[in-house]
Amino acid sequence: MKHLAKVKNKIGQYILVIFVTLTINFALPRLAPGDPLLYFFGETTINELTAEQKQEALHSLGLGGSLWEQYWTYLKGVFTLDFGTSIKYGVAVTEVLTERIPWTLLLVGTALILSLVIGVSAGAYSAWNRGKKRDLTILTGMLTLESIPGFWIGMMFLSIFAVQLGWFPTFGAVSMVQDGTTWGYIKDVVSHAILPVITITLATVGSNYLLTRSSMLESLGQDYMTVAEAKGIKKRALVFKHALRNALLPIYTHFTLSVGTLLGGAVVIETVYSYPGIGRLLYESVTARDFPMLQGVFLLVTMGVILANLIADLTYPLFDPRVRNRKEEKGEEITHA
DSSP states (O other): OHHHHHHHHHHHHHHHHHHHHHHHHHHHHHHSSSOHHHHHHOHHHHTTOOHHHHHHHHHHTTOOSOHHHHHHHHHHHHHHTOOOBOTTTSSBHHHHHHHHHHHHHHHHHHHHHHHHHHHHHHHHHHHHTTTSHHHHHHHHHHHHHHHSOHHHHHHHHIIIIIIISOOSOSSSSSOSSOOSOHHHHHHHHHHHHHHHHHHHHHHHHHHHHHHHHHHHHHHHTSHHHHHHHHTTOOHHHIIIIIIHHHHHHHHHHHHHHHHHTGGGOOHHHHHHTTOOSHHHHHHHHHHTTOHHHHHHHHHHHHHHHHHHHHHHHHHHHHHOHHHHHHHHHHHHHHHHO
């Protein structure tokens, strides 16, 4: 009974978080300064509109009526996936989001995986060689990367490799002119994604490295590592089967939360490279005061974060036997009761 009550309590917490999130998503665009009609009509035209015409235009964009009426319309749209019409693009918000999501998944998803693999590998290697020259060299390099803003890395790469050397495209996700073949399209997409992926990877690998190194050093100092080393277990097995395996718990948690921000994209990086992902869409929506689009993007990002936390809660016992054993013991107690 206690286990069932905890499950209900957890579900209630997530429902409350979702409700608060929806309310904040509704309020944020409306708290921002600026008139959405100014972008839609232009400064010259908007001054010629009457109050009735402005109100009619706001109603057509889903922004008319009182705040409570707008809020109720917004909640209904959330559950029917109808976020209204974009002020900037003049089409349904869901249509624009559907076009942009795959590009962000490709870009940021690839970068996060590379960052995780490189950061964990380098962190484990550095921790095993703690205090040695190779450890200090890697640590210095990672701390340097961690201190450099991602947008600066992007601007340098864009200036050197795209503009000066001409090795990569300067903007976008695909070229306007292609050879019409599938292989040519794939190469074109990859060539546009290389610089943004490398930029995001370099901007995030430092945190994965530092977390892995810290967790590994703590794991290496445990008694079971001393016993395993005394038994003559090979170095590779000590690092990967014992130390790293026990150090993966905080790394997994960090990675799961990073995945939660995946749909938000790297706003700054996508803006630097003019990459048509969710991050770039968020920037364009803010500058255009596109309330319907802002609500859709904010909702997408926050739901991604909540879903990532839920997945972390459900899968954490798979990585931590202590949590799994406690749950199994509680389950047995409930069965016997």
